Amino acid sequence: MPAARREGVTVFLTGLSGAGKSTIADALVAELEAGGRPVTVLDGDVVRTHLSSELSFSRADRDLNIRRIGFVAGEVVRHGGTVVVAAIAPYESAREEARALVERHGRFVLVHLSTPLEVCEGRDVKGLYARARAGQLTGFTGVDDPYEPPVRAELVIDTSTTPLAESVARIRAAVDGRPAPVG
């Protein structure tokens, strides 16, 4: 008889640029893979150089980008896989569409990185906030483009007050269906 297969799961990290999506995704993926769970990573930056290379940052293109990510995540989850998405995904309706595409086949864990704009801007990892404030970049999320906070996130984490290891532990607990560790 074939071995029972693990249910597929997608962890979807959403939040402003600089909120900590890629940093948490990297640490989470390293831990999951060290524990014998191969992971498909769909990071916004990388997806936009391959799957969504023709897309702009208009609302319609952002929605299409997230729909594509949701579709790919759903296909991986359908076969029992684990997916970690790291994308700004600023619109509620697109995130819910991605949730529906995944939940047909398995679990969806939405993690809202609620790190305040001032902190993200202070980090300005890529210098994009400075460019947006200088008017050299328009339609930048949080500056002159909206971010709709999720209505129903499985986890809400502010990385200005939550150490990286704690964020990863909380997400792993949610992935494993355990209560979050204390502290």
Ligand SMILES: Nc1ncnc2c1ncn2[C@@H]1O[C@H](COP(=O)(O)OS(=O)(=O)O)[C@@H](OP(=O)(O)O)[C@H]1O
């Ligand atoms: N106008 C504008 N608004 C927001 N972000 C911008 C923009 N232009 C370029 N970038 C860079 O693109 C990265 C976000 O891509 P995403 O695919 O995650 O965005 S979205 O979900 O489709 O809204 C984002 O990466 P992160 O900083 O890692 O979030 C930015 O580096």
Ligand SMILES: Nc1ncnc2c1ncn2[C@@H]1O[C@H](COP(=O)(O)OP(=O)(O)O)[C@@H](O)[C@H]1O
């Ligand atoms: N507790 C924390 N959790 C995650 N990132 C943190 C934390 N404290 C500081 N940072 C820093 O914040 C930055 C987040 O950048 P990044 O992960 O690229 O964000 P995003 O992918 O959301 O744009 C990194 O330079 C990271 O080292």
